[in-house]
Amino acid sequence: MERRQVPVYLAAMAVGALVGRAVPGLGTGLGHAVAPLLGALLFVRFLQVPAAELARSLRDGRFLAAALVVNFVVVPLVVAAMFAFLPDDRAVRLGVLLVLLCPCVDYVIVFSGLAGGSSRRLLAATPVLLVAQMALLPLFLRLFLGSGLSGAVEAGPFAEAFLVLIAVPLALAWTLQAWAARRPSGRRVSGAATATTVPLMGAVLLAVVASQVPALGGDLSGVVAVVPFYAAFLVVMAFGGKAVARLFRLGPSAGRAIVFTGATRNSLVVLPLAMALHDSLALAPVVVVVQTLVEVLGMVVCVRLVPRLLPDPA
Numbered sequence: 001m002e003r004r005q006v007p008v009y010l011a012a013m014a015v016g017a018l019v020g021r022a023v024p025g026l027g028t029g030l031g032h033a034v035a036p037l038l039g040a041l042l043f044v045r046f047l048q049v050p051a052a053e054l055a056r057s058l059r060d061g062r063f064l065a066a067a068l069v070v071n072f073v074v075v076p077l078v079v080a081a082m083f084a085f086l087p088d089d090r091a092v093r094l095g096v097l098l099v100l101l102c103p104c105v106d107y108v109i110v111f112s113g114l115a116g117g118s119s120r121r122l123l124a125a126t127p128v129l130l131v132a133q134m135a136l137l138p139l140f141l142r143l144f145l146g147s148g149l150s151g152a153v154e155a156g157p158f159a160e161a162f163l164v165l166i167a168v169p170l171a172l173a174w175t176l177q178a179w180a181a182r183r184p185s186g187r188r189v190s191g192a193a194t195a196t197t198v199p200l201m202g203a204v205l206l207a208v209v210a211s212q213v214p215a216l217g218g219d220l221s222g223v224v225a226v227v228p229f230y231a232a233f234l235v236v237m238a239f240g241g242k243a244v245a246r247l248f249r250l251g252p253s254a255g256r257a258i259v260f261t262g263a264t265r266n267s268l269v270v271l272p273l274a275m276a277l278h279d280s281l282a283l284a285p286v287v288v289v290v291q292t293l294v295e296v297l298g299m300v301v302c303v304r305l306v307p308r309l310l311p312d313p314a
Contacts, residue, residue: 020213031211043169095287102266117256
């Protein structure tokens with residue numbers, strides 16, 4: 001499964017689309033499974049990095065600075081450049097901003113690793129990136145939308161996301177690591193948990209897609225219109241990430257991780273935010289999920305091209 005991750009993820013999204021279309025009630029109900037599945041996924045990801053190494057990685061000042069600059073300086077500038085050209089629909093614009101302004105904290109680790117990027121550094125930076133986006137997203141939304149729509153997004157769901165998706169999984173992972181260090185039974189449990197990484201990621205994607213397909217209805221115009229913007233964002237951020245990596249004089253492995261953290265977005269974590277919006281903004285969650293579809297397909301390309309963009313030294 002580790003060698004066939006991308007086909008597994010694409011198949012999971014296809015099944016999710018079929019379930020959401022054929023059994024809308026079941027698809028909508030799967031939306032409640034997204035948060036616990038994502039928490040379980042991040043638990044097994046944290047489990048793969050020893051606590052001591054995680055602490056050392058957090059002291060990697062240059063990498064952390066590069067990750068913050070690419071996500072909270074370069075990305076907002078790119079979004080600002082495309083904002084005026086977005087469809088003139090409040091829900092579509094809010095959905096695009098929600099997803100593009102927030103860096104990914106989950107499957108970016110997978111794709112970065114497949115391309116030879118430093119997944120462990122990204123994993124260590126995950127809590128910092130989530131706290132930063134929680135603090136900065138209301139400010140960014142106010143800058144782009146004014147005080148009206150920016151007030152539709154509250155900090156509460158982000159704080160809940162940090163607790164459910166970062167704090168609790170991290171504490172559980174460290175507890176299991178301590179058990180595994182002392183007991184063979186702990187090592188067996190840890191190994192079994194780690195083996196669930198790819199199935200959990202597939203389950204998350206299936207649940208996300210299935211939960212949002214029923215909301216599409218028959219009007220796809222607003223959704224289709226954002227696809228070129230998401231594709232353009234991926235291309236621009238590949239080169240933007242490379243420029244930031246060069247600016248901070250990072251090696252190929254760390255540089256590839258910076259490219260991936262700048263290009264991949266936090267659709268799975270911001271989806272509950274979008275789903276909590278007023279009914280008049282019901283298209284926003286669908287716009288968020290469409291970004292996931294475009295991004296996963298784009299990652300298939302990025303996994304092959306990013307190593308060429310930042311090659312290993314001869």
